[in-house]
Amino acid sequence: MYVMNIEEINRKHFLETDMYYRVGYGLSSKLLDFENGILEIEVVISKKWNKNYNLTAQEMGHIWKKSHRELNKAIACKVYIVDAKKFPYKQHLIHKGIKPGYDAKKGIIFRTDYLN
Numbered sequence: 496m497y498v499m500n501i502e503e504i505n506r507k508h509f510l511e512t513d514m515y516y517r518v519g520y521g522l523s524s525k526l527l528d529f530e531n532g533i534l535e536i537e538v539v540i541s542k543k544w545n546k547n548y549n550l551t552a553q554e555m556g557h558i559w560k561k562s563h564r565e566l567n568k569a570i571a572c573k574v575y576i577v578d579a580k581k582f583p584y585k586q587h588l589i590h591k592g593i594k595p596g597y598d599a600k601k602g603i604i605f606r607t608d609y610l611n
Contacts, residue, residue, distance in 0.1 A: 534572040552601035
């Protein structure tokens with residue numbers, strides 16, 4: 496039985512992808528769980544990001560799936576969004592180690608023919 500190291504995947508993601516999105520677009524993300532083919536990620540939106548929640552969920556879900564070989568068999572993704580652009584105090588809470596409530600919860604299915 497393979498046990499996935501989520502902390503290691505998050506560390507790899509931070510160094511390879513997340514820094515680019517944080518600096519360039521004001522968006523950060525981390526893997527919360529991967530079970531039964533379902534990715535669960537948390538996304539924090541800040542000042543520079545201009546896409547809506549649906550596009551954000553779609554883009555980040557696909558980035559996670561494509562960037563990590565451990566996740567490439569995922570069939571769907573749950574995305575939990577914290578909007579620090581709309582609610583700036585949430586960024587302060589995150590820096591203090593306090594987990595703010597989610598502003599949106601989105602789900603995507605990677606295969607377009609999966610429900611057919």
